[in-house]
Amino acid sequence: MEMAPQFFRHGPSLQARLFFFVLLSLTLMAADTHFRYLAGIRQVFAIALYPLQKLANVPMTLSDTMGAVFVTNHLADENAYLKQQYLADKGQLLQLQALRAENDQLRKLLEAAQRVESKAVIAEILRVPSDPFNRKIMLDKGSQSGIQTGQVVVDDVGVVGQVTRNYPWVSEVTLITDKDHSVPIQVVRNGLRSVVSGTGKDGLLELRYVAVNTDIRSGDVLVTSGIDGVYPPGLPVASVSKIERSPAFVFARITCTPTAGVGHHRQLLILSLMNPPAETPADAFEIKPETRKREKVGIR
């Protein structure tokens, strides 16, 4: 083993370098969590990483296409099933159209605000990161496809999450199970409004600060209430799975299971933004969607 002579070494010592880098990462972490200054750095790195990410997805896309070649015998069955489903859905859609017309008329009669129809963009899940500390996924549509932060992401059964960062070709979605994410909800059975929060664990949501004597039962379906102006009203979010009422505590412990899941599908829908919310009650009477800035939309 040869020893490096002292006069050949240049630069600061190992310990000094460690100190510098630890300090730098701690500063970055603090800056990233408390102030959102680092969007630019993220943008640059994300663009640099994009080709690699695409390349890493190649095996999966390949296996998909190979699978498509080999499972042609399922196609007839699937086609028949889809046709049947289409007919059934079409019947319901006709009913829905009639109901919507009726609803519009009733709302007009009541002079209530019209509900906005939301458009949707289909995006594919690009990556589910393995970070255990946050629940986020990457979708393969970004600001180039007109995706904005704050847009709501759903699958065919319910709410999945919300776009929290967007890059040119990729967008980052915070799932409703993320520890920092909350969704305003309404209980379908009795119209009770509350906020459901993520716990950071997969498939587990929590209704916090609900009084012990509140009328809520296990199996209750929770849908978005829409009062936040971010989530369109009426989207299924979760169902109540367990309620613990202990007289020792003021609040009941209510755990819920999200309706939607990332594990089910590769494709998700990104809904368009709703009208931005009013900041004060007085503003609510004079909302002008075009003039208002859209920066208050995120509810992280």
Add this chain to the structure above:
Amino acid sequence: MHSKSSLRQGSEKKLAFADHPKQEILLPVKGSFIVLSLVAALLLNLLPLSPGALAARPDFVALVLLYWCINQPQRIGMSIAFFLGLLMDISNASTLGENALAYSIMAFSALLFHRRLLFFSPLAQAPQIGLILLLGQCARLLAGLLGGSHFPGWGFFLATITGIILWPLLFSLLRMPQKPGRSTSDTL
């Protein structure tokens, strides 16, 4: 006469010791190979997998980084570790600096012990590498807990164990282009 032969025997023994496989003279590493191996590791880390496999996947970038920190400490150091950590942070959508912190600390430990580690065979290195990986995982855990997360469960350390298992294989794989005794044209 007798003493002379024993002397010769002794010198032969010494020669045998010098010829020990760990002491063999390796070919220099090409910079392109280092870059290639790191990019390949990054790709393996980005590979989409099922949730179960995701938890057990070793941190390939950390392993390759440790290999180069031990074998090429003049070239690969903490700044590259920090940069790779940032890349992992962005691709994992985690707090910026979380992986950077873990990688810097791991690179530091590897640089500190690189002379000592090279005394051992890859198999004997594995548990020591495991300690370094554990240190990095602990740094990551601490950063996550400071960020307000819950403890993610003991499955979090599964990646460390798979990393230990993978180390001897990875070591011999990355060592391959440096092995002497074959024509340099077929090496990378």
